[in-house]
Amino acid sequence: MSLMDKTAYSVGQMIKEKQVSVTEVVEETLKTIEEKDKQVGGFLTVAKEEAVEEAKKIQALLEDGKLQGPLAGVPIAIKDNINTKGIKTTCASKILYNFVPTFDATAVQNLKTAGGIVVGKTNMDEFAMGSTTETSAYKITRNPWNLDHVPGGSSGGSCAAVAAREVLCALGSDTGGSIRQPSSYCGVTGIKPTYGTVSRYGLIAYGASLDQIGPVAKDVRDCAALLETIASYDKFDSTSMARKQYDFTSALTRDVKGLKVGIPRDYLKEGIDEDVKGAILAAAKVLEKEGAIIEEFDLDLVDYAIPAYYVVASAEASSNLARFDGVKYGYRTKEYENLHEMYKKTRSEGFGEEVKRRIMLGSFVLSSGYYDAYYLKALKVKRLIKEAFDKAFEKYDVLLGPVAPTTAPEIGKSLTDPLKMYLGDIYTVSINLAGLPAMSLPCGFGKNGLPIGLQIIGNCFKEKDVIRAGYTFEQATEEKYIQKGRV
Numbered sequence: 001m002s003l004m005d006k007t008a009y010s011v012g013q014m015i016k017e018k019q020v021s022v023t024e025v026v027e028e029t030l031k032t033i034e035e036k037d038k039q040v041g042g043f044l045t046v047a048k049e050e051a052v053e054e055a056k057k058i059q060a061l062l063e064d065g066k067l068q069g070p071l072a073g074v075p076i077a078i079k080d081n082i083n084t085k086g087i088k089t090t091c092a093s094k095i096l097y098n099f100v101p102t103f104d105a106t107a108v109q110n111l112k113t114a115g116g117i118v119v120g121k122t123n124m125d126e127f128a129m130g131s132t133t134e135t136s137a138y139k140i141t142r143n144p145w146n147l148d149h150v151p152g153g154s155s156g157g158s159c160a161a162v163a164a165r166e167v168l169c170a171l172g173s174d175t176g177g178s179i180r181q182p183s184s185y186c187g188v189t190g191i192k193p194t195y196g197t198v199s200r201y202g203l204i205a206y207g208a209s210l211d212q213i214g215p216v217a218k219d220v221r222d223c224a225a226l227l228e229t230i231a232s233y234d235k236f237d238s239t240s241m242a243r244k245q246y247d248f249t250s251a252l253t254r255d256v257k258g259l260k261v262g263i264p265r266d267y268l269k270e271g272i273d274e275d276v277k278g279a280i281l282a283a284a285k286v287l288e289k290e291g292a293i294i295e296e297f298d299l300d301l302v303d304y305a306i307p308a309y310y311v312v313a314s315a316e317a318s319s320n321l322a323r324f325d326g327v328k329y330g331y332r333t334k335e336y337e338n339l340h341e342m343y344k345k346t347r348s349e350g351f352g353e354e355v356k357r358r359i360m361l362g363s364f365v366l367s368s369g370y371y372d373a374y375y376l377k378a379l380k381v382k383r384l385i386k387e388a389f390d391k392a393f394e395k396y397d398v399l400l401g402p403v404a405p406t407t408a409p410e411i412g413k414s415l416t417d418p419l420k421m422y423l424g425d426i427y428t429v430s431i432n433l434a435g436l437p438a439m440s441l442p443c444g445f446g447k448n449g450l451p452i453g454l455q456i457i458g459n460c461f462k463e464k465d466v467i468r469a470g471y472t473f474e475q476a477t478e479e480k481y482i483q484k485g486r487v
Contacts, residue, residue: 002028002032002165003020003024003025003028003029004028004029004032004165004166004167004168005165006168007168007217007218007219007221007222008071008074008076008168008169008217008218008222008225008226009070009071009221009222009225011025011073011074011168012069012070012071012072012073012074012225013070015062015072015073015074016062016072021059022055022056022058022059022062022073022117023052023055023056023059025055025073025074025075026051026052026054026055026075026117026119027052029051029075029119029166029167029168030046030048030051030052030119032165032166032167033046033119033120033161033166033167034046036164036165036166037161037164037166039142039147040141040142040144040147040160040161040164040166041123041139041140041141041142041157041160042077042122042123042141042151042156042157042158042160042161042164042166043077043120043121043122043123043157043161043166044080044088044090044092044120044121044122044123044136044138044139044157045080045087045088045090045120045121046119046120047084047087047118047119047120047121048119050086050087050118051075051117051118051119051120054112054117054118055073055117058072058073058115058117059073061115062115067114067115069114069115069229070225070249071111071114071115071116071169071225071226071229072114072115072116073115073117074115074116074117074168074169075116075117075118075119075167075168076111076116076117076118076119076167076168076169076170076171076226077118077119077120077121077122077157077158077161077162077166077167077169077170077171078108078118078120078121078122078158078170078171079121079122079124079155079157079158079170079171079172079173080092080121080122080123080124080157081124081127081128081173081203081204081206082105082107082108082171082173082202082203082204082213083101083103083104083105083108083202083203083204084101084104084105084108084118084121085101085102085103085104085108086100086101087100087101087118087120087121088100088121089101089121089204090121090137090138091124091126091127091128091204092123092124092125092126092127092135092136092137092138093126093127093137093350093351093352093355094137094331094349094350094351094352095324095326095330095331095346095347095350095351096204096324096329096330096331097137097330097331098330098331099329099330101202103202104202105199105201105202105203105213106199106201106202106232106234106236106237107171107198107199107202107203107213107230108171108202110229110230110231110232111171111229111230114229116229119167120167122155122157122158122161122170122172123136123138123139123141123156123157124136124153124154124155124156124157124158125153125154125156125178125354126351126352126354126355127204127206127317127321127355128153128154128155128173128175128178128206128211129154129206129317129354129355129358130153130154130354130421131152131153131154131177131178131181131414131421131422131424131425132150132151132152132153132156132409132411132414132415132421133150133151133152133153133154133156133157133160133182134150134153134411134412134414134415135153135352135353135354135355135415137352140411141156141157141160142160142411143160143163143185143186143408143450144160144163144164144186145163145186145187145408145449145450145451146408146448146449146450148410148411149185149407149408149409149410149411149450150185150408150409150410150411150414151163151182151185151186151408152181152182152183152184152185152186152404152408153178153181153182154173154175154178154182155170155172155173155174155178155179155182155183155190155216156182156185156186158170158171158172158179158182158216159172159179159182159183159185159186159188159190159216160182160186162186162188162216162217162218163186163187163188168217168218168222169215169216169217169218169222169223169226170215170216170217171213171214171215171216171226171230172190172213172214172215172216173203173206173211173212173213173214174190174192174211174212174213174214174432175206175207175210175211175212175313175432176207176210176309176313176425176428176429176432177192177403177404177425177427177428177429177431177432179191179192179214179216179440180192180403180428180438180439180440180453180455181403181404181424181425181428181440181453183216183403183440183441183453184402184403184404184440184442184451184452184453184455185404185407185408185450185451185453186408186451187442187451187453187481188216188217188218188442189216189217189218189219189220189222189223189439189440189441189442189470190214190215190216190217190223190439190440191214191215191223191224191227191437191438191439191463191466191467192212192214192431192432192437192438192439193212193214193227193231193437193463194212194241194435194436194437194460194461194462194463195209195210195212195239195241195432195435195436196239196240196241196435197212197227197231197241197243197246197437197461197463198212198213198214198227198230198231198232199213199232199233199234199236199237199240200212200213200237200239200240201234201236201237201240205316205320206313206316206317206320207312207313207316207317207320207432208239208316208320209239209312209316210309210312210313210316210432210433212432213230214227215227215230219441219474220252220439220441220467220470220471220474221249221252221471223439223467224248224249224251224252224467224471225248225249227248227463228246228247228248228249231243231246231248232246241461243461248463248464248467250464251463251464251465251467251468251471252467252468252471253468253471253472254290254471254472254475254476255291255468255472256287256290256291256292256468256469256472257290257291257292258291258292258293259287259291259292259293259397259398259465259468259469260292260293260295260395260396260397260398261284261287261288261292261293261294261295261396261397261398261399261400261469262295262296262297262392262395262396262398262399262400263280263284263294263295263296263297263399263400263401264296264297264298264299264302264392264399264401265296265297265298265299266298266299266302266303267280267299267302267401267402267427268280268281268401268402271405271423271426272402272405272406273405273406273407273446275407275444275445275446275447275452276402276404276405276406276407276446276452277402278444279443279444279445279452279454280400280401280402280443280452280454282443282444283400283443283444283454283473284400286473286476286477287400287469287472287473287476289476290472290473290476292469292472294400295396297392297395297396299388299389299392299399300384300388301381301384301385301388301430302426302430304381304384304385305385305426305429305430305433306422306423306425306426306429307378307381308378308381308382308385308433309425309429309430309432309433310358310361310422311361311365311374311375311377311378312375312378312379312382312433313358313362314358314359314361314362314365315362315365315366315375315378316362317355317358317359317362318358318359318360318361318362318363318366319362319366321351321355321359324347324350324351325343325346325347326342326343326346326347326350330350331346331349331350332346333345333346333349333350354415354418357418365378382433382434385430385433385434386433386434386435389430389434389436389457389459393459397458397459397462397465398456398457398458398462398465398466398469399456399457399458400454400455400456400457401427401455401457402427402452402453402454402455403427403428403440403453403454403455404424404425404427404428404453405424405426405427406424406446407446407448407450407451407452408450408451427455428455431457435460436457436458436459436460437457437458437460437461437462437463437466438455438456438457438458438466439455439456439466439467439470440453440454440455441453441454441456441470441473441474441481442454442481443473443477443481444481451481454473456469456470
């Protein structure tokens with residue numbers, strides 16, 4: 001068995017037991033990326049020289065007994081909106097085509113401190129605005145299960161790279177489902193932590209009140225170990241939460257006896273494929289057989305999640321992206337007569353169509369006369385959605401549902417109708433509006449052979465309940481859904 005077919009955790013153990021060196025793992029990873037990524041298109045930048053050099057340093061630290069973490073020496077891919085010192089970070093946008101950060105994001109720094117090795121930056125929807133990884137300014141990423149289909153987005157590059165066995169694990173960011181939805185489409189596991197658990201310092205913002213960095217990997221153990229590594233309180237992030245402990249791997253137990261699981265009826269009504277609905281209900285039966293108490297219930301305000309999310313996210317995006325103007329860094333238009341024209345032409349040429357659409361929408365809802373009618377109303381709905389979840393968690397430990405209403409669509413089918421693409425996020429955006437933790441893990445396949453993801457949602461700071469339920473399902477199905485992508 002190739003090293004790339006193993007989990008990140010097991011490769012970390014092999015490194016500790018001196019069955020393989022860090023350099024050998026990094027070299028095999030780089031070789032696999034070179035062989036496979038021509039088809040998949042998961043990477044925008046491969047940090048070959050940096051990774052090889054870092055491998056030597058990590059090997060020396062391991063031999064000196066200075067690194068003990070489970071992922072020491074493991075190569076990791078980073079989504080291209082997370083700052084990496086000395087490695088180009090573009091947000092898959094022309095406007096940041098040459099940007100090289102001078103510092104690491106806190107999550108990346110935590111990885112490096114634990115001995116993780118950055119091997120490259122993964123493709124994404126431009127500025128994380130999209131659900132297919134087709135809005136990237138540089139290339140389209142393809143689903144490893146079927147190259148004619150999208151991998152999802154916006155963390156499609158990270159999820160496709162893990163699914164294709166190009167890399168053992170990766171980091172993504174989740175604003176409205178951007179880790180969970182591509183994890184579902186690509187048949188991998190991804191976690192969106194409670195808002196404030198992982199520092200946003202060094203994450204190039206889309207929607208500041210919604211964004212969270214999280215792990216993508218082959219299984220629940222890898223995700224728990226990776227989350228444990230990157231999570232921390234950070235004084236540089238005003239939204240960072242100081243939690244009492246970050247021991248997520250202790251929840252890796254096959255035990256859901258008495259766990260109360262709620263399934264929102266609203267998630268299984270019209271609009272969902274029968275394949276997806278059947279897989280979710282079958283997964284619920286597995287947990288029930290393991291001792292969980294399963295019950296369906298009504299979750300209010302589901303229909304209002306999409307409009308509330310896109311008003312809030314677009315408003316924040318229009319503010320956050322104002323800094324990209326061609327003055328200090330990134331792309332600048334070549335021909336202009338004055339400062340105002342330079343701003344206008346730089347932004348017109350540097351941003352893609354989807355980004356411009358959301359900036360314009362955000363500017364509109366924040367403008368005089370529309371602020372109360374749209375933005376303020378969306379914030380009120382956001383609060384009501386959080387209250388609806390609070391009410392649900394008075395009765396249930398976790399909630400169960402689909403990640404997306406369908407399996408991965410074909411390339412080119414979604415961008416023609418942006419509204420249809422937005423509606424594909426119906427099961428994920430409310431979790432970000434409420435700041436909750438949630439996981440996507442493989443639970444079956446559609447008639448077309450593409451993966452289906454199960455979403456497990458927890459209450460704030462209850463990642464352990466989510467991880468325990470996910471791990472139990474994984475073990476009960478003998479990990480049969482953790483399979484190799486076809487590429």
